[in-house]
Amino acid sequence: QPRVFSGVQPTGNLHLGNYLGAVSRWVPLQDQMPTIFCVVDSHAITAGFPDRAELVNATREVTAAYLAAGIDPAKSIIFNQSQVREHTELAWIFNCVARMGWLNRMTQFKEKAGKNKENASVGLFAYPNLMAADILAYRATHVPVGDDQKQHLELTRDIAAKFNNDFADRIKELGVGVPNPTPSPELPEELYFPLTEPMIAGPATRIMSLRDGTKKMSKSDASDLSRINLKDDADTIAKKIRKAKTDPDALPSETDGLEGRPEADNLVGIYAALSGKTKQDILGEYGGQQFSVFKPALSDLAVDKLAPMTDEMRRLTAEPGEIDAILKTGAEKASAIAEPVLKDVRKIIGFLDVR
Ligand code: ATP
Ligand code: MG
Incomplete structure (x- = not known):
């Protein structure tokens, strides 16, 4: 059964x-x-x-x-x-x-x-x-x-x-x-x-903290900047992604290039999961681009996906x-x-x- x-x-x-x-x-x-x-x-x-x-x-x-x-x-x-x-x-x-x-x-x-x-x-x-x-x-x-x-x-x-x-x-x-x-x-x-x-x-299966790519995102993390909460509004989401820790390099065009780059890997993984695509699809689109281009795109996607849910949560809890x-x-x-x-x-x- x-x-x-x-x-x-x-x-x-x-x-x-x-x-x-x-x-x-x-x-x-x-x-x-x-x-x-x-x-x-x-x-x-x-x-x-x-x-x-x-x-x-x-x-x-x-x-x-x-x-x-x-x-x-x-x-x-x-x-x-x-x-x-x-x-x-x-x-x-x-x-x-x-x-x-x-x-x-x-x-x-x-x-x-x-x-x-x-x-x-x-x-x-x-x-x-x-x-x-x-x-x-x-x-x-x-x-x-x-x-x-x-x-x-x-x-x-x-x-x-x-x-x-x-x-x-x-x-x-x-x-x-x-x-x-x-x-x-x-x-x-x-x-x-x-x-x-x-x-x-x-x-x-394991989304990492926005402040530290080696620690998992957690409710109990003291830093609110480490996670995107389902209740965050659009400005807060954009701010947290803008402030997310990254390295200075451009995104690679193959997933192998994410090895040893936990923060980049995490952000690409979040984009992939939110869009229902694979990491390779995302790198096909953004490979060679800087985080200054990728981060705003990720914010827009996150806001698009989460805003309807946030509104419904507000309505239900009111x-x-x-x-x-x-x-x-x-x-x-x-x-x-x-x-x-x-x-x-x-x-x-x-x-x-x-x-
Ligand atoms: P806490 O820090 O209080 O333990 P938490 O964020 O780990 O909070 P839980 O309530 O313990 O949340 O876990 C709820 C579910 O979310 C579990 O299935 C857990 O595996 C999953 N989960 C928690 N954190 C992550 C993460 N960073 N990435 C993917 N899944 C996660
Ligand atoms: Mg837990």
Whole structure:
């Protein structure tokens, strides 16, 4: 049973990387299989508790961005994570499945915790287990995300594999498994949780910071000049692209010429992703040109693509009733899928059911 699950954290401003690497790629999937898109607010408290109103607003804004980008509540389940308790319940069980050694290898924790690891929250450390629970509470098979989430998705597969193996006899005895679609000696014949396929593809799997071509564009980057926010107006977008770090050379006419030029590579990649063309197409057009020519063209393209979405996001967030109603219906539909999964899991574990 194929099913898509993905999400964005309501921390700070949604940016072009979130849009090109994730949300825009979700839209066509809605016509291919069942899709669930979550605003992962429980993850938004791992790096410190935001202001109450800020978290509420950011949750609505991420929802507005989904809708403005073309996620259709008639086709997809859209909800915020904290409203479906099965996520945190399953995460606890996964805390007891995953090994310390696995989590110690997670590079995002090292980056986000910085130098002072002793003072990072336990939640930030355990975050990948909650992400695995987000996906597996729906037994989702496909997860479209940016390249930075690759390691977390591998962990999700490791957790699913260990659960399936450790409880193989119980899964069989209770008759709750499904036949493994790709039999292998490492896994039992019947699985409870699927081994999720990451969907990391296209020209924009990793959009880089406009200030530093070796760092990914992030909501949590302290510098607002490092990213193009979906809510930026035309002047702000033009200013940020004008100020974007580049080298002094003209653009090459072949993609090989972008090697060792991370900032140039990033801007060409953004142009390609926004226009639906390849980097080579763009270099065919702009090869030999200076950034003084390329940057204004990129600004115009970005403004053209983003302005209609920005307007729609403004309209939706001005009167949040519509958003809240969509999230409420979504949470009900999501619960209807996750509740029976957790019922099975409690049985598999052996929790005494007295209710
Ligand atoms: P934070 O800094 O708070 O972690 P973020 O920008 O990394 O914010 P997330 O909510 O963690 O955003 O990620 C949402 C989705 O956007 C994920 O699928 C992630 O892989 C994708 N994504 C994030 N940054 C980029 C980027 N720079 N390029 C492409 N995809 C990205
Ligand atoms: Mg992130």
